[in-house]
Amino acid sequence: MQIIRDCPACGWDNWILAEHCAQCGRNLDLIEQIARRWQKTTQQRLEERRTGMAAIKDREERASQQRLAEFLELERQRQEALAQARQIQRQHEQQIYKWLAVAVAAVVFVMIVVLLISVGGS
Ligand SMILES: [Zn+2]
Numbered sequence: 001m002q003i004i005r006d007c008p009a010c011g012w013d014n015w016i017l018a019e020h021c022a023q024c025g026r027n028l029d030l031i032e033q034i035a036r037r038w039q040k041t042t043q044q045r046l047e048e049r050r051t052g053m054a055a056i057k058d059r060e061e062r063a064s065q066q067r068l069a070e071f072l073e074l075e076r077q078r079q080e081a082l083a084q085a086r087q088i089q090r091q092h093e094q095q096i097y098k099w100l101a102v103a104v105a106a107v108v109f110v111m112i113v114v115l116l117i118s119v120g121g122s
Contacts, residue, residue, distance in 0.1 A: 003016050005030075007024060007026055009021065
């Protein structure tokens with residue numbers, strides 16, 4: 001139990017039931033003192049709530065940044081896979097063109113041979 005209370009004017013520690021400050025003589029209003037204390041705790045509560053909310057906001061901010069980083073990483077991997085797929089397809093196409101060229105050359109060669117044989121035969 002508190003048996004002293006400080007003077008609101010000079011801060012002197014007075015006995016709890018003293019009506020006037022022993023230091024400066026100010027009238028010690030108990031109700032005023034209680035009101036002051038209540039105001040202080042209310043301010044503290046508000047302050048704690050503010051810092052608590054700031055912490056939650058900070059956490060959410062970090063979480064959203066992490067989500068964004070993960071998304072960007074996934075997107076990067078997706079782009080990489082796409083590029084790889086395009087590269088493989090290009091290689092396949094080049095191979096097909098090569099074989100096509102070989103086939104065309106073979107057909108032309110056969111046609112020339114057939115032509116020469118038919119010319120020589122007649
Ligand atoms: Zn005083």
